[in-house]
Amino acid sequence: MDQEVLAGVEKSDLAQIRDLDIDDVIDYVHADLKRLPDYLDLYRRYLRQRWDVYELDFSQDIRDWNTAMTQSERDAFVAISSGFHHGERQVEVELPVFMLGGSEESKIFMSSQIEDEARHTIFFDRFYREVVGLPGESVQEVLDASFHHVSETFVGPFGLLAYLADELRRDPEDPVSRVRYGTTYFLWIEGVLALSVMKITLTYCRNRGFLPGYYAGFTATCRDEARHVQFGMRFLRDSVAEDPRLLREIHETLRTILTINGATSRRIALESLGWSPEEVRRLMIRQLSMKLNDVGIALPPDLQQMVARIEPELAGG
Amino acid sequence: MIFFSTDWAEAVRGAVDAGPDDALRATKLETYWGWIDQARADYGESWALGRCKPDGHTDYLLLRWERGHCVAATVTATPSEATYVLSADAQTWHDLLAGEDTGRIVMYRRLRLERGEVLSFFRIIYFFVESVAAIGRVPATLDA
Numbered sequence: 319m320d321q322e323v324l325a326g327v328e329k330s331d332l333a334q335i336r337d338l339d340i341d342d343v344i345d346y347v348h349a350d351l352k353r354l355p356d357y358l359d360l361y362r363r364y365l366r367q368r369w370d371v372y373e374l375d376f377s378q379d380i381r382d383w384n385t386a387m388t389q390s391e392r393d394a395f396v397a398i399s400s401g402f403h404h405g406e407r408q409v410e411v412e413l414p415v416f417m418l419g420g421s422e423e424s425k426i427f428m429s430s431q432i433e434d435e436a437r438h439t440i441f442f443d444r445f446y447r448e449v450v451g452l453p454g455e456s457v458q459e460v461l462d463a464s465f466h467h468v469s470e471t472f473v474g475p476f477g478l479l480a481y482l483a484d485e486l487r488r489d490p491e492d493p494v495s496r497v498r499y500g501t502t503y504f505l506w507i508e509g510v511l512a513l514s515v516m517k518i519t520l521t522y523c524r525n526r527g528f529l530p531g532y533y534a535g536f537t538a539t540c541r542d543e544a545r546h547v548q549f550g551m552r553f554l555r556d557s558v559a560e561d562p563r564l565l566r567e568i569h570e571t572l573r574t575i576l577t578i579n580g581a582t583s584r585r586i587a588l589e590s591l592g593w594s595p596e597e598v599r600r601l602m603i604r605q606l607s608m609k610l611n612d613v614g615i616a617l618p619p620d621l622q623q624m625v626a627r628i629e630p631e632l633a634g635g
Numbered sequence: 636m637i638f639f640s641t642d643w644a645e646a647v648r649g650a651v652d653a654g655p656d657d658a659l660r661a662t663k664l665e666t667y668w669g670w671i672d673q674a675r676a677d678y679g680e681s682w683a684l685g686r687c688k689p690d691g692h693t694d695y696l697l698l699r700w701e702r703g704h705c706v707a708a709t710v711t712a713t714p715s716e717a718t719y720v721l722s723a724d725a726q727t728w729h730d731l732l733a734g735e736d737t738g739r740i741v742m743y744r745r746l747r748l749e750r751g752e753v754l755s756f757f758r759i760i761y762f763f764v765e766s767v768a769a770i771g772r773v774p775a776t777l778d779a
Contacts, residue, residue, distance in 0.1 A: 388718040408742065465739065470663060472740035478757045480744045485753055498754070517641060581670035581761050624733040 324349055329539060332369045335541070336534040340520035343537055344513060346543040353611035354552040357423040360545045364430040369442045369538045376531040379449045386528060394590040395519065396450060400467035402515055403442035407461060408476045408505065410435035412483040416499055418491035420553075420605040421568075427549055434542045441535045449532070474578035475511065478502055497557050497564045501571040504550020508543055510605045516540045517601060547609070557612040570622060578622035588630070598630035636712030638728070638775040639686060639694055639710050644775050648708035651698065652764045669759065674702045675760040682763070684770075685722030685749070693722055696770075719751035731771040737764045 327338055327346040355363070394477050413435060417428035443460050446452045454460035464566065479502050486495040515535060523533040589597060602627060609619065617625065654675075660668050673681040679702060683695040695714045696723075699707040714720045727745040731737065740746050741764060749757060754765070 404742075437754070465736070470667065470738055470764075471761065473741050473759055474757070477738065477741040477760060478753070480742055481748050481753050484744060484747060570754055575756050576759045578760055583667040583761075585664060600758050 328363075328367075331537065332373055332534060332538060335369075335537050336530055337535055340517060340524060340537060340540065343540045343544075344517060346613065347513065347547055348608055350544075350548050350611065351551055354548060354555065354613070355422070356552070357427040357549060360529055360549055361423075361427045361430055363545055364427075364434070364542075365540060368433075369437075369456055371437050371444065374441070374444065374531045376444065376533045376575065379445075379531040381527040383444070383449050384528075388590070389513045390587055390590040391505075391522075392450075394587045395522070396464070396467050397469075397586045397592070399445070400464045400517055401472055402512070403439075403446060403464050404461060404468050404472065405507065406435055406438040406442055407513070408479065409528065410439050411506065412479050412503075412587065415483045415487050415490060416496070416503075418497060419486070419492075424537070424553070427508075430584075431549070438539050438542070440537060445532055445535070449529070469574055470583035471578070471581050474503065474581070475507055475575060476524070478578070479507065480573065490572075493524075493557060493564060494563060494567050497554065497567045498551050498571045500557070501568045501577065504547060504566075505554065505577050505606075505609060506572075508550065509547045509609045510602050512543055513540070513596065513605050515546075516603050518588070518591060518593050518598065519630060525592060551609055551613045554615065556581045557569055558615070565615070568615060569618065572617070572621055573624070576621070576628065579629055580627070586630075595630045599628055602628050602630065636775055638732075638774075638777050640694065641710060641766040643773065643775050644696060644710050647696065647770050648705050650769045650773050651708075653667070653769075654707040655744055655769070671762045671765060674762040676699070678703050678759065678762070680718035681716060683711075683720045684746075685714065685720065685766070686728055687722055687724045689725065695722075698766075701716060709735035713749075717750070718755050720749045721746050723747070729777060731767070732777065734771065737771065738770040740767075749758070751769065764767075 323342050324346050327343055330338060358392070389397070410432065413428065413432050417425050417432065420428075439457065443457050446460050446464055447454065450464075451632075452460050452463040454463050482495065482499045482502055486492070486499050516539070520533060520536055520540070523529045539609065554568060560566070588598060606628070608623060636646060642695070654671075655695060681699040685693040685695045687693045692712075695708075695711050695717070697709050697711050697714060697717055698705055716746045717751065721753060723740070723746045727735075730745075731740060741760075746760045
């Protein structure tokens with residue numbers, strides 16, 4: 319990876335971030351996975367990289383949406399983005415319970431991630447309200463208005479996260495509950511689903527030259543995800559190092575996630591955005607494999623076979 | 636039928652056992668229903684779905700599955716034999732009967748898992764969600 323490019327990703331402000339290539343930002347997510355910064359390093363990075371969601375200008379996005387994009391492009395874009403809109407809300411409300419346990423350094427970093435997720439929820443609220451034109455006085459009303467775009471299978475990973483959050487709430491320090499939650503959230507939802515949606519929608523925007531406000535905000539969101547994923551992978555790696563029996567919990571959680579990944583209820587016209595289902599499938603497998611390899615989590619043969627059969631699934635948070 | 640009555644429970648049993656009709660199946664990809672068919676094929680657990688009442692008591696609809704068929708549905712005050720115990724307040728049940736999306740009810744934790752292994756429970760989640768949606772489509776009178 320080009321260190322100069324990575325430094326550009328690291329230091330760009332919101333005005334500069336629209337010039338970044340999403341592939342470079344995704345490389346940035348993985349750049350530190352082998353080394354894995356500690357939690358306070360990530361917190362310091364948060365303070366440097368925090369951005370103001372209300373500084374985004376959607377005026378060109380509104381013109382692109384209404385006059386340049388085709389109906390099938392808009393339909394596919396909304397179908398994919400709605401999973402993220404609701405995903406951000408879901409992780410924003412489910413994350414505080416994870417902050418109740420762990421080290422003080424972990425809690426401090428978690429406070430920054432909760433703020434990130436709230437900001438990302440507002441990003442989508444603004445996009446849906448101002449660009450897509452969904453009605454709603456409140457954040458909840460805009461969520462309600464976009465919900466019918468959300469696939470039936472969204473409840474798989476995000477319902478699982480909600481129920482694991484309930485399990486964790488009973489004992490926030492329980493290592494098994496924390497690792498199950500961490501595998502679902504940091505590895506799958508953020509590390510695989512979110513990064514895949516980012517790659518698809520941002521590549522579309524960049525290739526077509528559309529939606530500059532969305533591109534800037536979602537690229538900044540992707541850079542935020544780098545900190546979240548690196549926190550999560552460090553948490554999983556350290557958990558297994560401390561108690562190798564927890565590897566079984568990562569495996570069991572992945573078995574559940576990959577079992578429910580096999581269901582697809584709606585066909586999204588990915589081709590409208592320049593992607594085929596097979597390309598999305600390969601992208602998801604690559605996202606998962608890179609993280610598992612980098613933090614040294616090996617999979618037994620049955621899970622390797624399940625990974626090879628991953629179905630395209632588009633949501634995030 | 637009165638909600639949480641014996642007659643209603645038997646109607647629910649028939650509805651969840653029958654699964655989706657052709658019209659409903661046509662609204663989602665066949666692969667989705669295929670996944671559900673596979674998940675329920677040998678299913679043999681039981682679910683207790685609780686209704687928390689304003690007086691603090693909870694009654695349960697107990698659904699027992701054997702080899703993919705719902706073989707019994709009873710209303711009981713104790714969910715002792717159920718593999719999975721979940722509960723919701725009266726407003727959630729009201730909303731379910733009014734057509735609220737079942738997946739969203741789960742996602743917003745309005746129907747909470749009180750007992751049972753979370754990972755095992757989620758390995759059949761779409762079968763569960765569609766079954767609860769079928770319960771919501773059984774006509775019932777709430778103010779009994």
